[in-house]
Structures are given as C-alpha cells and as structure tokens.
Amino acid sequence: MTAAVVDRRGRPVAACERRESCAVCGDRRLRPMLELPRVPVHMGCTHRPADDDAFADQRWARCRHCGCLQLSALAPLDLVYQSQHNGAVGGVWARHHEALVALLASHGPRQVVEVGGASGALARRYVDAHGAVAWTVVEPNPTFVPQQPVRLVTAFVEDAVETVRPADMIVHSHLLEHLYLPRAFLTTMRAHARTGTLMVLSVPDLAALLDRAGANALNFEHTYYFGIPTLLWMLQDAGFAVEAMTRFERHSVFVTAVAEGDPGRAGHPPDADPGAHAFARFIAQSRRDAVALTARAEAFTGDVYLFGGHVFSQFLLGCGFPEGRVTAVLDNDPAKDGLRLYGTDLTVVPPAVVGATPGPAAVIVRAAHYTAEITQQLRALAPTAEIW
Ligand SMILES: [Zn+2]
Incomplete structure (x- = not known):
C-alpha cells in the first residue's frame, strides 16, 4: 500500500507514488527498513495557513541487490517543491x-x-x-x-x-x-x-x-x-x-x-549497505539528542530558539523536541523573515532577534557543516546567549 499524504488533522489530501525499483541499480526488490511518521513534505517556510500543510510517513527501504537505502514512497513533487527554499546564503x-x-x-x-x-x-x-x-x-x-x-x-x-x-x-x-x-x-x-x-x-x-x-x-x-x-x-x-x-x-x-x-x-554495483546502517544510527542518535535537549530546555528559564527555517528544525521536532518550548526559528535568509516554518506553528525571525532578547536565551544549532559559521555569527550577535 502506498503512503497517504495528510493534512495536519490527518485527512488525506494526496498520495505518495510508490518507487518501483532501486534508484541506483534498478532492482525491483526493495525491503522496508525504517519508518519516520508524519514528516512535513515541504522543507521550507510558508505564508500559507497551517491547514494547508501536508505530511507523510517517510518509508525507508533497502535494495536487496545493492543495499541502497531509499524512500519507497515518493511525495508529490508539487508539494515537496512548493516554494524555493534554497536561498543559498552564507x-x-x-x-x-x-x-x-x-x-x-x-x-x-x-x-x-x-x-x-x-x-x-x-x-x-x-x-x-x-x-x-x-x-x-x-x-x-x-x-x-x-x-x-x-x-x-x-x-x-x-x-x-x-x-x-x-x-x-x-x-x-x-x-x-x-x-x-x-x-x-x-x-x-x-x-x-x-x-x-x-x-x-x-x-x-x-x-x-x-x-x-x-x-x-x-x-x-x-x-x-x-x-x-x-x-x-x-x-x-x-x-x-x-x-x-x-x-x-x-x-x-x-x-x-x-x-x-x-x-x-x-x-x-558496489555494496551500499554501510549507508543504510549509518542512516539507522543517525536516526537513533538524533532521537537521543532530542531527549537530552528537551531535558536541558525544561531546566532552562529563558527563551529557546531553533536555528534554520528548514529541515534541521523540522527534523529535531520530529525526533520529539517539544514545539511549545520554542520561541521562534532563526534564519539568515531575509526572504523567510516573518514566515511560518512549514509543518509547525513557529515563526521565522532574523538571528539578530536573539541579541535583543531581554532575558536569558539559548539557540539550538544542529546544522551539520553550517554549524561553525552559524555559531560564529551567533557569538557576535548575541554574546550572552547559550548555544546548544
Ligand atoms: Zn539497488
């Protein structure tokens, strides 16, 4: 059965397309491996109402022939790419x-x-x-x-x-x-x-x-x-x-x-199995990280911001970090200022907002290879803010 695309109340709005054969080698034997429930299908920000957001389960499967990890259910392209989110700033x-x-x-x-x-x-x-x-x-x-x-x-x-x-x-x-x-x-x-x-x-x-x-x-x-x-x-x-x-x-x-x-x-084809295992480890580790960050946020009295009006923030929330604990999402792309992070009720603001926060503030940065430059920027903008 192919995965449904649903709105935030769970009502079907579209359907994912089934991937019939391996993206890399063409073999038709794709075996289910792990599933991430109710993921926003668009990775950017939006000015549209939250009732228009769409979600689908990410069904990850492995090719029996080459080991390639891939989605076995593909979300509709018009939903995935409904707006440009790659400002490619930085x-x-x-x-x-x-x-x-x-x-x-x-x-x-x-x-x-x-x-x-x-x-x-x-x-x-x-x-x-x-x-x-x-x-x-x-x-x-x-x-x-x-x-x-x-x-x-x-x-x-x-x-x-x-x-x-x-x-x-x-x-x-x-x-x-x-x-x-x-x-x-x-x-x-x-x-x-x-x-x-x-x-x-x-x-x-x-x-x-x-x-x-x-x-x-x-x-x-x-x-x-x-x-x-x-x-x-x-x-x-x-x-x-x-x-x-x-x-x-x-x-x-x-x-x-x-x-x-x-x-x-x-x-x-070469054996792609190590990638599948690395992804499984990454998911397990990210869920543990979300638990640890949640405990840290509960013990903290100030505002907590997430960095990135993008998949980094959506993913952390998907791993269990409570959206209600987040004051706002920070992003350097001026085009995202004031928009809503798709799949959430969170508003995007420029990073300078943290420096203007009157009380204590913390920023969660989970941005892979962008982390160093973002951390440097935040230290300059908001020297007293904690960076988690
Ligand atoms: Zn394959």
Whole structure:
C-alpha cells in the first residue's frame, strides 16, 4: 500500500507514488527498513495557513541487490517543491560555487548546458569570472531572468533533450540527489550527448553529512543514499567514464566524467549497505539528542530558539523536541523573515532577534557543516546567549 499524504488533522489530501525499483541499480526488490511518521513534505517556510500543510510517513527501504537505502514512497513533487527554499546564503555556498567554477574553467568549455540551476547563480558567477561562453540553463522552475550570454530553456531536460547535443560540457550542481529517477536521467544525458562531451557535477557528500548528523542528508528531497563508490558506478553504468573526483570541504563531491561507451557495462554495483546502517544510527542518535535537549530546555528559564527555517528544525521536532518550548526559528535568509516554518506553528525571525532578547536565551544549532559559521555569527550577535 502506498503512503497517504495528510493534512495536519490527518485527512488525506494526496498520495505518495510508490518507487518501483532501486534508484541506483534498478532492482525491483526493495525491503522496508525504517519508518519516520508524519514528516512535513515541504522543507521550507510558508505564508500559507497551517491547514494547508501536508505530511507523510517517510518509508525507508533497502535494495536487496545493492543495499541502497531509499524512500519507497515518493511525495508529490508539487508539494515537496512548493516554494524555493534554497536561498543559498552564507559562506559555504559562495566557496562551493567558486571552487566549482574554477573546475569548469580549467576545461575551457565553449558550449555549456547546465541542468537545473534555478537561480542562475553558477552561470552568472562563471560568466563574471571567465567572460562570455555559450551557457544554456535548462530548468523547469527558474527564479532568475537570463542575461546574455546566458540562455534559459524553461523545461525539464527530458523534454528539451535537443539542448544537450551541441554542448561540449554538461553541468549540474546539487541536482542528481533530488531526482526520483537518477538512472534514467543519466542514461538520457548519455544518449543525447556527443561522445567526448564532459559532464561535471556536484552532489552532496552524503556520507560526510550523515557522519556530522546532518538532517539535510536524506529526506523528501534527497530520497536515496549514494556514497562515492555508488556515484561513480552510476556514472559508469550510464556510459560515462570517470576522469576525476574531488571533495569540497566534506560538503560536496565534484566529479568530471566523459561520455563514451555504452550504458549497462559497469558490472555489479558496489555494496551500499554501510549507508543504510549509518542512516539507522543517525536516526537513533538524533532521537537521543532530542531527549537530552528537551531535558536541558525544561531546566532552562529563558527563551529557546531553533536555528534554520528548514529541515534541521523540522527534523529535531520530529525526533520529539517539544514545539511549545520554542520561541521562534532563526534564519539568515531575509526572504523567510516573518514566515511560518512549514509543518509547525513557529515563526521565522532574523538571528539578530536573539541579541535583543531581554532575558536569558539559548539557540539550538544542529546544522551539520553550517554549524561553525552559524555559531560564529551567533557569538557576535548575541554574546550572552547559550548555544546548544
Ligand atoms: Zn539497488
């Protein structure tokens, strides 16, 4: 039976789509592993009433063939991505784009097709740093207006495959992990790319994220786990020869691969079981953490804030931290100021609010690789606040 999507009173509003076969290897044997009940399907903030929020159980399963952990029930895309929440503010993303642009430029592409790229940020940064290059962004939900020489095709790339053929470089950044059918996507890219075309991609370093207890590793957007061996296998399986792989700050992995050869010749997929076990450990550890934080909050007399108008806060609440104990959610994205964290009754405020709090205050920061820069910022804004 497939999972229902319900409103906050439990009334069905939609249904999840069943994942029929493994995202990585295509095997049809997906075995249930663990379930997280009633998770908000959207990971951002909203101005809409709480009655419009939707929730679904996260049903995690393991592939019998390759061991890949993945959601066996996929939430409707229009609910998952109902608003842009990736403001991509902060130092980590600026450094990420800079490093990726330098890698792209080292290959001197003449005609780039970027798949995804909603904000146009990578294209703009490349053009600003390295001058005019023919750069086409293929994106169904763009949030930018293109300026020469950047061109925009508003479509899923599967519906605009003719854009791929002229390219000597295909780029995608933090796209692959969002796809429900990544195998089909890579095979389509291979089928329409000329032999010799480079594909340069960036994906989150999921193993490192889980290691740092990042709730941003796996969720309704990132619906399957892949470590580096699995990622490289997926590329080979689709007909790409991997040329180079570099890690960016334990945050992302950059891979350069070249379209050559036929799909389906990569042999047996690597064992992805360690990822499934790491996720199970992460869930157990996060639930213990929520219990400990709850006790700490009960013993504390001041205001308690959560950092992040995003999955970090939703996940902590899902693990059992009481929403009623939270004064507000802090976020650096000005676009989220005053909005409501989806799936909760909590309002988002700028971090400076903590510094203006008259009594004692504490901020819970569980933000994986963003924790260091957030902590530094809070210490400057609110020197007397506790950071948990
Ligand atoms: Zn599999």
